[in-house]
Amino acid sequence: MGKYNHIVELMSTDEYLSCARTDPNNFSEYASVMPSPATARSPTAAEKLAMMEWIKEDAQMKGIICRKLSLVVQGLLDKSSTAHDQWNTLAMHFACLDMSLQFELCAQLFAEKLKDADNVSCYISVFEHARWCFTEMAITFTDDKAVFLLLQGLPQTPEWIIFKCMTITMYSSSSTPTTSSSATATVKMTFTTVAASLSEEANCIQGEWKLNGPGSEYTNVTGPGIPDSKVNPKTGICMHKSNPKGIAHDNPACVGLPCPLTHDHEHCFQLLQSHTPLFIFLSLSSLRKEVSVAATTDAPSNSLSPSLPTSHTTDLACAIIHKIDEDSPANSLPSEENIACIIHYTMSTILNSSMTLTIITNHKFFWTFSNDSHVTMKTANHGRLPTLGHGECIADLKIGGRTCCIQLTNCLHTPG
Known part of the structure; x- marks a missing residue:
């Protein structure tokens, strides 16, 4: 019924039970409405006594309700209404007031x-x-x-x-407030x-x-990582895509380098001392588009004929060779002059992404790594990408149906 702490008689919830919880048809208690006789024209003596008692108690209750109310609030109440109706009127206006x-x-x-x-x-x-x-x-x-x-x-x-x-x-x-002189x-x-x-x-x-974060504009980014590789129980070497069998590599060119266990003979990007390095060409008779061909020799200085390199590390040059015409012989290959021209103009990057550095997110891809310097890259969206070190990495380059293992230099490492 609301809080009426300023009315002493109504501070307890048991002060007005007749208006709150009594049954109107029970004449033994004071009901919220006046009891009516069973026969309207001939009420019995008990019914008359009950009606008189109810009228007396209702008048007493209205006096209690209006005792501490101001004249303004009393003006909201109808004097001819019962105490129950007056109580509901007060509750409707002031029950929410707390x-x-x-x-x-x-x-x-x-x-x-x-x-x-x-x-x-x-x-x-x-x-x-x-x-x-x-x-x-x-x-x-x-x-x-x-x-x-x-x-x-x-x-x-x-x-x-x-x-x-x-x-x-x-x-x-x-x-x-706006004045009359204001335009709008x-x-x-x-x-x-x-x-x-x-x-x-x-x-x-x-x-x-939800926009892309710093470093998202880099297109030459290694993936988030590779799953945990298995280990060869006999050799104790991890088996992965560059060393599926988990065997040691016996290329003399890799002696003294920190990568003899990261790849096998087929995935070695170093030149074998017992084999003659040759240029990689594809049979383009069945292709219908341009193919990138990688040459793995140093650029000659004076002669047009290719010469063998003296070191096990060489630069990688990329060239575009068009499809051989159908009228030409099936075994036609570029001339030695064209090969020498391709080798002479080496490229700064192996991918045409307008980048001079490569971002690597997984530390497992690094062949050599150094954390002596930390570089903060400024991204295209005006962000900053911190790096943890730099080094060289190895990667697989697929040309047609063949896979070549290549070395990437000037690689930066940043957590993915």
Whole structure:
């Protein structure tokens, strides 16, 4: 029935049981409505006594109700109505009025803080519920207070600080009365419009978070990693795509290098000392498009004929060779002059990605690695990508149906 602590007679819930919980048809107790006789024209003596007792108790209850009420509140009550009806009238007007709840709501709104952009709907709903409670209690809760409490709970980040300053400026300008000399009328901003702007700002921040992060513009990035490889029980060497059998490599060119166990004979990118290095060409009679062909020799200085390299490390040059015409012999190959021209113009990168450095996200791909220097790369989206070291890596280059193991230099390592 509401809180009426200022009325001593109504402080307990058992003070007015007849209006709250008694059965109207039970004449032994005081009912909320006047008891009626079984025969309207000829009531019995017991029925008359019950009606007189009910009228007396109802008058006493109305006196208790109106005892501590002001004249203004008493004007809301109909004197001809019963005490039960007067009680319902007071409950309809003042049952939601709770002085302690007002202070609790204000303290809750002042302590409410927005955690992040994902929690903005829950944050606004707290203020909407508080405004509804104040309306039900017939208490004035202005938009100025609601907007102030809504903005003071925003996080202290650059995005929300700018939004808060702009909203306060626009709200203050809209609250200022416009003069007749002003050219345009300012749109009145309310709590609803500010809450809608807050939701739009949160959606924009969420959209920015979903954009690609720093380093996403790199196209020549190694994958997130390879699954755990198995180990050959006989040799104790890991088995992976560059060494499927897990056997040791016996190429003399790899002696003294830190990679003799990372690949086998077929996947070795070093030149074998017992074999003559040859250029790799494809049979292009069945192809219908251009093919990249890799040459694994040093560029000759004076002679047009290719010469054998003296070291086990050579540069990689890429060239484009068109499909051989159908009228030409099937075993036609480029001339020695064309081969020498291809070798002479070496390229700075093996991939046409306009990059001079390669980003590697998995440390397992490095052949040699050094962490003596840490470089911070500036990305295309004005971000910064820190690196943990640099070195050389190995990779598989597929040309047609063959796979060649190549070496990548100037590689940077950054966690994926």
